Amino acid sequence: MKLSEKATLLALTLAVVAFSLSTLAAEPVTPKLTDKLSRVLQQEMRAIQSAMAAIHVAMVTGQHDEVASQAQQIHDSFILKQSLTEQDKKDLMSAxxxxxxxxxxxxxxxxxxxxxxxxxxxxxxxYELYNEMTDSCIACHSRYVSDRFSGLADQEK
Ligand code: HEC
Known part of the structure; x- marks a missing residue:
């Protein structure tokens, strides 16, 4: 392949990658949620947020039992969402x-x-897992909640 052809190919590839990243970045899910799903999700998020705060202080003061029980509660909020009705689940999957x-x-x-x-x-x-979880908050909010959290809109990694 000639050098100029290689350059064209590279430019094309970059354009495709840039395009897919830009569509990924702007995809807020919030407008597509039903009222019920929105309510359940916000409730879950507030529970997650207070658990994360409790975990932080428990972790830095060596209260392992407290870290374990709060982390378990975050995990179980996933189960809570699993208890949505069939219709809610369909609504969620289409949103x-x-x-x-x-x-x-x-x-x-x-x-x-x-x-x-x-x-x-x-x-x-x-500590490492806590940081990974924080990464995950930012990743999801910047990608899917950029309408509400506009300060994260251009933070796509
Ligand atoms: C997989 C996606 C996802 C992850 C991961 C995630 N969130 Fe969210 N979060 C959302 C969505 C979607 C909303 C907006 C819900 C709405 O407004 O309908 C939201 C909203 C929130 C809100 C506002 C709640 C309210 O009362 O309106 C807080 C606080 C929050 N998230 C905290 C966190 C924290 C802290 C983490 C990580 C420890 C986290 N979230 C991880 C998707 C996520």
């Missing part, structure tokens, strides 16, 4: 893209791992 569901699962999985690390009284691991 959110696959990437959202994947991030949500990963997030709740991290919470389960954090509970494990706390049971092992492993502070360094708790």
């Amino acid at each position: 959110v893209p696959e990437g959202f569901v994947k991030l949500d699962k990963e997030f709740h999985q991290l919470a389960a791992s954090l509970a494990d690390a706390a049971e092992q009284k492993h502070t360094q691991k708790q």
Whole structure:
């Protein structure tokens, strides 16, 4: 392949990548949620937020039991959402893209791992998982809630 052809190919590839990133970045799910889903999700988020605050102080003061029980509660809020009616689940699936569901699962999985690390009284691991969970808040909010959290709109990694 000639150098000029290579350059064209590279430019094309970059354009495609830039395009997919830009569509990924601007995809707020909030306008597509039913009132009930919105309510359940906001309730879950507020519970997650206060659990994260409690975990932070418990982690830095070595209260492993408290870290474990709060992390377990975050994990279980996922279960709470699983108790939605069939219709709610359909509504949810049609409102959110696959990437959202994947991030949500990963997030709740991290919470389960954090509970494990706390049971092992492993502070360094708790710290790493806590940071990964924070990454996950930012990733989901910047990608899917940029309408409400406009300060995160251009934070796509
Ligand atoms: C998989 C996606 C996802 C992840 C991960 C996520 N959030 Fe959210 N969060 C949302 C969505 C969607 C909303 C907006 C819900 C709405 O307004 O209908 C939201 C809203 C919120 C709100 C506002 C709640 C309210 O009362 O309106 C808070 C606080 C919040 N999130 C905290 C967090 C924290 C803290 C984390 C990480 C520890 C986190 N979220 C992780 C999707 C996510």
